[in-house]
Amino acid sequence: QMQLVQSGPEVKKPGTSVKVSCKASGFTFTSSAVQWVRQARGQRLEWIGWIVVGSGNTNYAQKFQERVTITRDMSTSTAYMELSSLRSEDTAVYYCAADREYLTGGNWFDPWGQGTLVTVSS
Amino acid sequence: DIQMTQSPSSLSASVGDRVTITCRASQSISSYLNWYQQKPGKAPKLLIYAASSLQSGVPSRFSGSGSGTDFTLTISSLQPEDFATYYCQQSYSTLQFTFGPGTKVDIK
Numbered sequence: 001q002m003q004l005v006q007s008g009p010e011v012k013k014p015g016t017s018v019k020v021s022c023k024a025s026g027f028t029f030t031s032s033a034v035q036w037v038r039q040a041r042g043q044r045l046e047w048i049g050w051i052v053v054g055s056g057n058t059n060y061a062q063k064f065q066e067r068v069t070i071t072r073d074m075s076t077s078t079a080y081m082e083l084s085s086l087r088s089e090d091t092a093v094y095y096c097a098a099d100r101e102y103l104t105g106g107n108w109f110d111p112w113g114q115g116t117l118v119t120v121s122s
Numbered sequence: 123d124i125q126m127t128q129s130p131s132s133l134s135a136s137v138g139d140r141v142t143i144t145c146r147a148s149q150s151i152s153s154y155l156n157w158y159q160q161k162p163g164k165a166p167k168l169l170i171y172a173a174s175s176l177q178s179g180v181p182s183r184f185s186g187s188g189s190g191t192d193f194t195l196t197i198s199s200l201q202p203e204d205f206a207t208y209y210c211q212q213s214y215s216t217l218q219f220t221f222g223p224g225t226k227v228d229i230k
Contacts, residue, residue: 035219045158045166045209045221061218062123095165107213108156110177112165 002026004096004113011119017084020116022096024077030054033099034079035109036070040092050099051079086120093117124148124215126222128208134230141197143225145210150190154214157186157195160224161206169208170195197227205229 007021022034036048049060051070058070064083072079079096094116097109125148135141145155153173158166168177170186173193183198197204210222 037221044223045211047219047221050219059217097166101171102216105154105213105216106171107154107216107219108168108171109158109166109211110168110171112167115165 002098002111004098004111006094006096006113006116009117009119011121012086014087014120014122016086017082018086018118019080019082020094020096020118022079022081022113024079024098027098027100029077030074031100031103033102034070034072035097035099036068036081037095037097037109038092039095039115040089043092045095046092048081048083048094050102052102053079083118086118088120091118091120123218124151124212124220126210126212126220128210128222128225130225131223132226132228134228135200136230137200137202139200139230141200141204141227143195143208143227145188145193145195145222147191147193147212147214151212151214153189154212155186155188155193156211156213157184158209158211159204159206160209166209200227 003025005023010018033052035050051058067084069082097112127146129144155173157170160166174186185196207224207226209224
Protein backbone atom coordinates (compact mmCIF):
# COMPACT_ATOMS: atom_id res chain seq x y z
CA GLN A 1 0.00 0.00 0.00
CA MET A 2 1.03 3.61 -0.37
CA GLN A 3 3.24 4.63 2.48
CA LEU A 4 5.64 7.30 3.67
CA VAL A 5 8.05 6.37 6.45
CA GLN A 6 9.91 9.14 8.24
CA SER A 7 13.13 9.14 10.23
CA GLY A 8 13.15 9.00 14.01
CA PRO A 9 12.88 11.70 16.68
CA GLU A 10 15.60 14.31 17.02
CA VAL A 11 16.84 16.48 19.86
CA LYS A 12 18.79 19.51 18.74
CA LYS A 13 20.43 22.52 20.35
CA PRO A 14 19.42 26.05 19.36
CA GLY A 15 21.32 27.34 16.35
CA THR A 16 21.94 23.92 14.84
CA SER A 17 20.20 22.16 11.94
CA VAL A 18 18.01 19.11 11.55
CA LYS A 19 17.39 16.94 8.50
CA VAL A 20 14.29 14.74 8.38
CA SER A 21 13.87 11.99 5.78
CA CYS A 22 10.71 10.61 4.22
CA LYS A 23 10.85 7.34 2.26
CA ALA A 24 8.04 6.57 -0.16
CA SER A 25 6.69 3.22 -1.31
CA GLY A 26 3.60 1.85 -3.02
CA PHE A 27 3.18 4.69 -5.54
CA THR A 28 5.13 6.35 -8.31
CA PHE A 29 7.39 8.69 -6.37
CA THR A 30 8.83 10.36 -9.46
CA SER A 31 5.34 11.43 -10.62
CA SER A 32 4.42 13.10 -7.37
CA ALA A 33 5.29 16.06 -5.20
CA VAL A 34 6.10 15.91 -1.51
CA GLN A 35 4.73 18.41 0.95
CA TRP A 36 6.14 19.20 4.40
CA VAL A 37 3.93 20.34 7.27
CA ARG A 38 4.66 20.83 10.95
CA GLN A 39 2.53 20.92 14.08
CA ALA A 40 3.58 22.31 17.42
CA ARG A 41 1.90 20.74 20.43
CA GLY A 42 -1.75 21.71 20.53
CA GLN A 43 -1.42 23.95 17.49
CA ARG A 44 -2.74 23.92 13.95
CA LEU A 45 -0.99 22.39 10.98
CA GLU A 46 1.57 24.73 9.43
CA TRP A 47 2.73 24.32 5.84
CA ILE A 48 6.52 24.51 5.31
CA GLY A 49 7.06 23.87 1.61
CA TRP A 50 7.04 21.35 -1.20
CA ILE A 51 9.14 19.73 -3.88
CA VAL A 52 8.12 18.40 -7.28
CA VAL A 53 10.02 15.14 -7.31
CA GLY A 54 10.56 14.83 -11.06
CA SER A 55 11.96 18.32 -11.64
CA GLY A 56 13.32 19.05 -8.19
CA ASN A 57 11.52 22.39 -8.19
CA THR A 58 10.72 23.68 -4.72
CA ASN A 59 8.52 26.29 -3.13
CA TYR A 60 8.76 27.39 0.49
CA ALA A 61 6.48 29.26 2.84
CA GLN A 62 7.72 32.79 3.28
CA LYS A 63 8.16 32.21 7.02
CA PHE A 64 10.74 29.48 6.39
CA GLN A 65 12.28 30.78 3.16
CA GLU A 66 15.64 31.62 4.69
CA ARG A 67 16.05 28.48 6.78
CA VAL A 68 14.56 25.49 4.97
CA THR A 69 15.84 23.27 2.18
CA ILE A 70 13.78 20.44 0.69
CA THR A 71 15.51 17.90 -1.52
CA ARG A 72 14.86 14.45 -2.92
CA ASP A 73 16.78 11.36 -3.98
CA MET A 74 14.88 9.59 -6.73
CA SER A 75 17.15 6.54 -6.57
CA THR A 76 15.90 5.77 -3.06
CA SER A 77 12.42 7.36 -3.31
CA THR A 78 13.28 9.59 -0.39
CA ALA A 79 12.57 13.25 0.28
CA TYR A 80 14.38 15.37 2.86
CA MET A 81 13.59 18.53 4.78
CA GLU A 82 16.42 20.41 6.44
CA LEU A 83 15.73 23.29 8.81
CA SER A 84 18.61 25.44 10.02
CA SER A 85 19.18 28.01 12.76
CA LEU A 86 16.84 26.10 15.03
CA ARG A 87 15.13 27.83 17.93
CA SER A 88 12.86 26.58 20.67
CA GLU A 89 9.77 27.62 18.68
CA ASP A 90 10.71 25.02 16.05
CA THR A 91 9.90 22.23 18.48
CA ALA A 92 7.13 20.35 16.69
CA VAL A 93 6.13 17.19 14.89
CA TYR A 94 7.20 17.41 11.25
CA TYR A 95 5.17 15.54 8.64
CA CYS A 96 5.74 14.75 5.01
CA ALA A 97 2.81 14.01 2.73
CA ALA A 98 2.47 12.90 -0.86
CA ASP A 99 0.81 15.23 -3.34
CA ARG A 100 -0.05 12.90 -6.20
CA GLU A 101 -2.44 15.22 -8.01
CA TYR A 102 -0.33 18.35 -8.20
CA LEU A 103 -0.24 18.21 -12.00
CA THR A 104 -4.02 18.59 -12.14
CA GLY A 105 -3.90 21.41 -9.61
CA GLY A 106 -5.28 19.18 -6.89
CA ASN A 107 -2.68 19.62 -4.19
CA TRP A 108 -4.38 17.45 -1.61
CA PHE A 109 -2.08 15.59 0.73
CA ASP A 110 -2.36 11.81 0.86
CA PRO A 111 -0.85 9.70 2.32
CA TRP A 112 1.06 11.26 5.22
CA GLY A 113 4.15 10.05 6.98
CA GLN A 114 3.91 9.08 10.64
CA GLY A 115 5.58 12.30 11.78
CA THR A 116 8.98 13.09 13.29
CA LEU A 117 9.25 14.89 16.63
CA VAL A 118 11.98 17.52 16.59
CA THR A 119 12.80 18.97 19.99
CA VAL A 120 14.96 22.07 20.22
CA SER A 121 16.40 22.56 23.67
CA SER A 122 19.61 23.78 25.22
CA ASP B 123 -1.81 34.93 2.21
CA ILE B 124 -5.21 33.28 2.23
CA GLN B 125 -6.47 32.96 5.80
CA MET B 126 -8.70 30.07 6.82
CA THR B 127 -11.11 30.11 9.73
CA GLN B 128 -13.28 27.33 11.12
CA SER B 129 -16.31 27.25 13.35
CA PRO B 130 -16.93 26.07 15.88
CA SER B 131 -13.49 25.57 17.42
CA SER B 132 -14.90 22.63 19.34
CA LEU B 133 -18.16 20.82 19.78
CA SER B 134 -19.61 18.06 21.88
CA ALA B 135 -21.89 15.56 20.23
CA SER B 136 -23.40 12.14 20.77
CA VAL B 137 -23.13 9.01 18.67
CA GLY B 138 -25.71 9.22 15.90
CA ASP B 139 -25.79 13.03 15.82
CA ARG B 140 -25.50 15.00 12.60
CA VAL B 141 -22.46 17.27 12.81
CA THR B 142 -21.62 20.23 10.60
CA ILE B 143 -18.30 22.09 10.59
CA THR B 144 -17.80 25.33 8.68
CA CYS B 145 -14.65 26.61 7.01
CA ARG B 146 -14.28 30.09 5.56
CA ALA B 147 -11.53 31.49 3.32
CA SER B 148 -10.44 35.12 3.35
CA GLN B 149 -10.86 35.25 -0.44
CA SER B 150 -12.47 33.10 -3.08
CA ILE B 151 -10.71 29.77 -3.53
CA SER B 152 -13.19 28.22 -5.96
CA SER B 153 -13.39 24.54 -4.94
CA TYR B 154 -9.75 24.20 -3.88
CA LEU B 155 -10.63 23.05 -0.38
CA ASN B 156 -9.68 19.81 1.36
CA TRP B 157 -10.67 18.29 4.70
CA TYR B 158 -8.53 16.16 7.01
CA GLN B 159 -9.22 14.20 10.18
CA GLN B 160 -6.57 13.94 12.88
CA LYS B 161 -6.69 11.73 15.95
CA PRO B 162 -4.39 12.34 18.94
CA GLY B 163 -0.82 11.31 18.26
CA LYS B 164 -1.57 10.42 14.64
CA ALA B 165 -0.95 11.99 11.26
CA PRO B 166 -3.82 13.72 9.49
CA LYS B 167 -5.93 11.66 7.11
CA LEU B 168 -7.53 13.00 3.94
CA LEU B 169 -11.33 12.82 3.99
CA ILE B 170 -12.61 15.16 1.28
CA TYR B 171 -10.79 16.81 -1.62
CA ALA B 172 -11.85 19.48 -4.07
CA ALA B 173 -14.57 20.57 -1.64
CA SER B 174 -16.94 17.66 -2.21
CA SER B 175 -15.12 14.56 -3.47
CA LEU B 176 -14.93 11.68 -1.01
CA GLN B 177 -11.49 10.12 -0.70
CA SER B 178 -11.39 6.41 -1.45
CA GLY B 179 -12.03 4.32 1.63
CA VAL B 180 -13.68 7.11 3.61
CA PRO B 181 -17.17 6.26 4.90
CA SER B 182 -20.07 7.83 3.03
CA ARG B 183 -21.38 9.49 6.20
CA PHE B 184 -18.74 12.17 5.50
CA SER B 185 -19.63 14.78 2.91
CA GLY B 186 -18.36 18.18 1.87
CA SER B 187 -19.94 21.13 0.11
CA GLY B 188 -19.34 24.74 -0.79
CA SER B 189 -17.36 26.91 -3.16
CA GLY B 190 -15.92 30.39 -3.20
CA THR B 191 -15.30 31.32 0.42
CA ASP B 192 -17.70 29.14 2.44
CA PHE B 193 -17.46 25.40 2.93
CA THR B 194 -18.95 22.74 5.16
CA LEU B 195 -18.00 19.27 6.30
CA THR B 196 -20.94 17.15 7.43
CA ILE B 197 -20.94 13.89 9.31
CA SER B 198 -24.43 12.50 8.84
CA SER B 199 -24.41 10.10 11.80
CA LEU B 200 -21.48 10.45 14.18
CA GLN B 201 -19.70 7.22 15.05
CA PRO B 202 -17.36 6.53 17.99
CA GLU B 203 -14.32 6.50 15.70
CA ASP B 204 -15.17 10.00 14.39
CA PHE B 205 -14.17 11.79 17.57
CA ALA B 206 -11.15 13.72 16.37
CA THR B 207 -9.99 17.12 15.18
CA TYR B 208 -10.94 18.24 11.68
CA TYR B 209 -8.90 20.66 9.57
CA CYS B 210 -9.69 22.39 6.32
CA GLN B 211 -6.89 23.31 3.89
CA GLN B 212 -6.92 25.60 0.89
CA SER B 213 -4.99 24.50 -2.18
CA TYR B 214 -5.88 27.50 -4.36
CA SER B 215 -2.62 29.32 -3.68
CA THR B 216 0.18 26.90 -4.49
CA LEU B 217 2.70 29.43 -3.23
CA GLN B 218 1.27 29.24 0.28
CA PHE B 219 -0.99 26.40 1.32
CA THR B 220 -2.84 27.13 4.55
CA PHE B 221 -4.85 25.18 7.08
CA GLY B 222 -7.71 26.20 9.27
CA PRO B 223 -7.27 26.20 13.07
CA GLY B 224 -9.17 22.95 13.47
CA THR B 225 -12.46 21.83 15.02
CA LYS B 226 -12.30 19.33 17.84
CA VAL B 227 -15.24 16.94 18.02
CA ASP B 228 -15.60 15.19 21.35
CA ILE B 229 -18.09 13.05 23.18
CA LYS B 230 -21.05 14.71 24.85
